[in-house]
Amino acid sequence: MKALQIKRSPMxxxxxxxxxxxxxxxxxxxxxxxxxxxxxPGDGWQRFNVHLAGICGSDLxxxxxxxxxxxxxxxxxxxxxxxxVVGSTDDGTRYVLNPVLNPAARxxxxxPADDYxxxxxxxxxxxxxxxxxCSTGGxxxxxxxAHESQLHPIPDDMPDERAVLVEPLAGGIHAALxxxxxxxxxxxxxxxxxxxxxxxxxxxxxxxxxxxxYLPAHMQIIAGARYPHQIALxxxxxxxxxxxxxxxxxxxxxATACHLIGDGSSAYLSSGxxxxxxxxxxxxxxxxALRITRPRGRVVLLGMPADVKLDLTxxxxxxxxxxxxxxxxxxxxxxxSTATTFDLAVDTANHYQAERLLSATYRLDxxxxxxxxxxxxxxxxxxxxxxxLRKQ
Amino acid sequence: xxxVDRSTPPILFWRGEGFSLEKLPADRxxxxxxxxxxxxIDDVDGAIRDALLxxxxxxxxxxxxxxxxxxxxxxxxxxxxxxKMRKPDNRQRVxxxxxxxxxxxxxxxxxxxxxxxxxxxxxxxxxxxxxGDRIFDAFHPRGLLYQxxxxxxxxxTVLGTTDEGEVLEINKRAADSDLIVYANVNQVAMDGGWKxxxxxxxxxxxxxxxxxxxxxxxxxxxxxxxxxSALHKSIWRMGKILxxxxxxxxxxxxxxxxxxxxxxxGFLAKREWEWSVKDRAMYLGTExxxxxxxxxxxxxxxxxxEAPYExxxxxxxxxxxxxxxxxxRVYAQHLVPVEGQTDILTMGIxxxxxxxxxGIMNPILVMxxxxxxxxxxxxxxxxxxxxxxxxxxxxxxxEFNPVHHPSYIDFFDEVLAxxxxxxxxxxxxxxxxxxxxxxxxxxxxxxxYHGVHPFYAWYWGAHGQQWAGKVIIVGGDPxxxxxxxxxxxxxxxxxxxxxxxxxxxxxxxxxxxxxxVLVADVQ
Numbered sequence: 068m069k070a071l072q073i074k075r076s077p078m079x080x081x082x083x084x085x086x087x088x089x090x091x092x093x094x095x096x097x098x099x100x101x102x103x104x105x106x107x108p109g110d111g112w113q114r115f116n117v118h119l120a121g122i123c124g125s126d127l128x129x130x131x132x133x134x135x136x137x138x139x140x141x142x143x144x145x146x147x148x149x150x151x152v153v154g155s156t157d158d159g160t161r162y163v164l165n166p167v168l169n170p171a172a173r174x175x176x177x178x179p180a181d182d183y184x185x186x187x188x189x190x191x192x193x194x195x196x197x198x199x200x201c202s203t204g205g206x207x208x209x210x211x212x213a214h215e216s217q218l219h220p221i222p223d224d225m226p227d228e229r230a231v232l233v234e235p236l237a238g239g240i241h242a243a244l245x246x247x248x249x250x251x252x253x254x255x256x257x258x259x260x261x262x263x264x265x266x267x268x269x270x271x272x273x274x275x276x277x278x279x280x281y282l283p284a285h286m287q288i289i290a291g292a293r294y295p296h297q298i299a300l301x302x303x304x305x306x307x308x309x310x311x312x313x314x315x316x317x318x319x320x321x322a323t324a325c326h327l328i329g330d331g332s333s334a335y336l337s338s339g340x341x342x343x344x345x346x347x348x349x350x351x352x353x354x355x356a357l358r359i360t361r362p363r364g365r366v367v368l369l370g371m372p373a374d375v376k377l378d379l380t381x382x383x384x385x386x387x388x389x390x391x392x393x394x395x396x397x398x399x400x401x402x403x404s405t406a407t408t409f410d411l412a413v414d415t416a417n418h419y420q421a422e423r424l425l426s427a428t429y430r431l432d433x434x435x436x437x438x439x440x441x442x443x444x445x446x447x448x449x450x451x452x453x454x455x456l457r458k459q
Numbered sequence: 460x461x462x463v464d465r466s467t468p469p470i471l472f473w474r475g476e477g478f479s480l481e482k483l484p485a486d487r488x489x490x491x492x493x494x495x496x497x498x499x500i501d502d503v504d505g506a507i508r509d510a511l512l513x514x515x516x517x518x519x520x521x522x523x524x525x526x527x528x529x530x531x532x533x534x535x536x537x538x539x540x541x542x543k544m545r546k547p548d549n550r551q552r553v554x555x556x557x558x559x560x561x562x563x564x565x566x567x568x569x570x571x572x573x574x575x576x577x578x579x580x581x582x583x584x585x586x587x588x589x590x591g592d593r594i595f596d597a598f599h600p601r602g603l604l605y606q607x608x609x610x611x612x613x614x615x616t617v618l619g620t621t622d623e624g625e626v627l628e629i630n631k632r633a634a635d636s637d638l639i640v641y642a643n644v645n646q647v648a649m650d651g652g653w654k655x656x657x658x659x660x661x662x663x664x665x666x667x668x669x670x671x672x673x674x675x676x677x678x679x680x681x682x683x684x685x686x687x688s689a690l691h692k693s694i695w696r697m698g699k700i701l702x703x704x705x706x707x708x709x710x711x712x713x714x715x716x717x718x719x720x721x722x723x724x725g726f727l728a729k730r731e732w733e734w735s736v737k738d739r740a741m742y743l744g745t746e747x748x749x750x751x752x753x754x755x756x757x758x759x760x761x762x763x764x765e766a767p768y769e770x771x772x773x774x775x776x777x778x779x780x781x782x783x784x785x786x787x788r789v790y791a792q793h794l795v796p797v798e799g800q801t802d803i804l805t806m807g808i809x810x811x812x813x814x815x816x817x818g819i820m821n822p823i824l825v826m827x828x829x830x831x832x833x834x835x836x837x838x839x840x841x842x843x844x845x846x847x848x849x850x851x852x853x854x855x856x857x858e859f860n861p862v863h864h865p866s867y868i869d870f871f872d873e874v875l876a877x878x879x880x881x882x883x884x885x886x887x888x889x890x891x892x893x894x895x896x897x898x899x900x901x902x903x904x905x906x907x908y909h910g911v912h913p914f915y916a917w918y919w920g921a922h923g924q925q926w927a928g929k930v931i932i933v934g935g936d937p938x939x940x941x942x943x944x945x946x947x948x949x950x951x952x953x954x955x956x957x958x959x960x961x962x963x964x965x966x967x968x969x970x971x972x973x974x975x976v977l978v979a980d981v982q
Contacts, residue, residue: 310872314872317868317869317872318872318873320897321869321873324895324896324897325896325897326896326897326900327865327897330861337897
């Protein structure tokens with residue numbers, strides 16, 4: 068089949084890193100080529116025909132050569148990217164893909180939750196998710212192998228354009244629910260709870276949706292956004308206040324009635340948000356998150372941070388907690404009930420009619436334009452860019 | 460006043476830290492110029508001495524001074540004069556004379572307090588400029604020269620309540636004194652009288668009785684007859700409480716003429732048709748030079764200007780009597796008789812207003828200066844008819860001085876994003892800003908205006924905002940202008956075009972020519 072594939076090529080990764088700021092996606096280790104069909108991985112796996120496959124920030128960082136060396140042993144080359152997938156099995160049943168290659172899928176059913184050896188062992192080549200593993204294929208191809216544990220059913224009336232947002236929404240909801248313990252404590256103390264979301268791209272909007280839908284309604288959500296359409300969407304989804312990132316510290320200060328100590332970008336709030344969800348993942352955004360989160364508050368890293376440079380003195384002094392937010396699982400909601408993140412994401416996608424976040428779709432052979440569009444989504448007024456395989 | 464005809468040259472407009480020349484439509488425009496500067500007093504020190512020894516409706520100052528008394532000298536802060544006057548400042552001359560008498564009488568419990576109200580604390584160099592080195596060095600190091608703190612609750616005293624329920628709460632040291640001597644600079648008719656102490660030494664609680672949207676909407680005008688001003692009527696009620704229940708007050712008021720700029724900016728004080736070749740060259744040179752400079756550098760130049768003001772009057776004694784004499788001198792300098800109103804009022808907004816000495820004229824202050832001060836430069840009735848259009852020129856950049864105006868930044872981002880209605884913002888937002896601990900901290904320990912101050916700046920324009928059918932800013936940053944609730948225009952011609960929706964195609968126009976202060980006495 069013809070698919071987009073990434074081969075291990077240090078030279079191309081290096082060139083991509085150099086050229087991506089001016090020529091996004093023009094030079095990369097990604098090629099549209101004929102690839103060998105991956106071997107059938109075994110029992111429980113079936114062919115999954117891709118309808119739509121989104122382009123995620125982590126995909127872009129791989130294509131642009133910015134991915135962390137951490138992943139080198141958790142991926143297997145050559146692989147077909149694409150993990151935000153809606154498609155159908157050969158019998159025509161539609162699903163969204165839960166891309167995590169969980170212990171059952173990897174043939175290590177009894178792997179402990181606090182040991183990630185299964186990502187590099189088991190029946191498959193290394194890979195944390197479909198889209199990073201050469202054994203399964205990925206979403207940027209006409210089809211891939213999906214394990215039965217990865218197939219999440221969707222309602223018949225849920226359009227593909229909405230369903231393709233389920234996976235990123237699940238990531239945002241997971242991050243949002245990581246805010247709950249601190250929000251709960253604030254409510255118990257009688258404080259007006261304040262949660263900040265830094266960034267209003269797909270993941271930031273997903274986090275806002277999760278906060279608004281599953282945490283108490285009186286909680287205040289402040290979002291930092293850069294572009295007008297992001298501001299409008301963040302407000303529409305439920306942020307109480309949306310400001311430019313440079314004005315976030317003042318907005319949080321106003322909401323929490325604290326002091327701003329110091330000047331400019333080095334100023335810290337004397338108190339601040341109970342939780343800040345960083346959906347950007349850069350040195351600057353994490354620094355901002357630390358500046359505006361109250362002592363002993365929590366910073367949730369939703370955006371994949373990779374290699375960052377930080378002054379952690381403030382974190383040390385304020386005993387700030389940094390919490391990673393990777394993918395999804397089974398969530399405990401504020402009322403004590405549990406649900407899978409994907410169930411919540413399907414509910415959220417329907418509630419917000421998430422197709423409004425899908426800005427454009429491309430054919431696989433238009434991948435250079437598609438990736439360039441995704442890399443400049445904010446500036447170009449877009450949110451989510453996806454490949455449409457339905458007519459290919 | 461000049462009626463514009465076809466031969467009238469383009470007219471000078473301030474545009475913040477710059478100028479422009481604008482052609483006004485012939486045969487239906489008029490330019491209201493400030494009167495020529497009055498002659499200054501030749502022997503200023505002699506006049507001050509005479510005022511202290513021959514006060515109005517009070518005993519001479521020496522008779523009021525006793526060795527064991529508590530004397531508090533209070534003076535207007537750096538919001539006056541604009542621009543700051545060349546040394547020695549009137550306040551220095553007056554206070555030095557008072558101190559000479561106090562020394563002669565053996566008074567040794569003397570405090571000198573800057574009447575800040577809710578303005579920012581003055582920098583030491585500003586105190587030195589206003590009071591001179593001798594006073595600063597003698598009093599400041601010993602903590603005897605300091606600035607009023609409206610949030611120092613332990614050092615405020617309630618003197619009483621008016622029949623209208625207004626609480627007069629002022630600085631405790633001043634209230635407990637045997638004598639207050641107040642030294643002022645009465646640059647405009649709005650200032651002086653009971654306002655000096657009832658605002659300058661007051662608390663937020665006290666000020667909020669008259670510094671509010673309702674009072675300012677019903678104040679017509681700030682510069683005219685006192686009985687047309689709800690603000691002044693409230694303050695005069697408080698003045699009665701101060702007179703009946705407060706300490707003895709020896710008020711010293713000084714007036715200045717219209718010499719606001721030195722010779723290097725001489726063209727500013729002349730009518731355009733009187734400009735000499737040298738004036739034109741100076742204007743062109745100044746304009747071109749300024750255009751090449753960043754705002755920061757332009758501000759530095761303008762804020763370094765020291766005005767060659769001359770004292771035109773000094774009166775001392777019982778506050779109401781003194782103030783009547785003061786107003787006579789102020790009006791003698793400022794009043795310009797004008798016949799009737801026009802459809803449009805144009806005005807150039809300068810780089811400075813009372814709330815940004817040494818700072819940035821931020822967008823809220825542009826509104827305050829235009830609708831609060833310049834619009835109010837009338838007696839009897841406004842220069843523009845009700846429902847008419849006000850056109851201002853100013854860059855209206857979205858810049859703020861974070862040290863001086865921290866709450867202004869939030870006011871712009873939060874309050875103005877919600878409402879430009881002074882009544883609504885007063886009810887919904889004022890308390891939050893007034894009680895914000897960070898703003899209080901910066902006001903009390905730094906050089907920040909009080910958290911509530913942007914509301915007061917906005918209320919100041921409340922009457923003008925209500926009166927005008929439309930407000931247009933020429934040359935301003937469009938999105939910032941819109942946030943103020945006004946309409947942006949690129950050029951004066953565009954502004955007239957936009958205004959035509961409200962006032963038709965052939966509106967009559969008044970241009971209020973600044974610098975130089977004037978009060979249009981509109982009949």
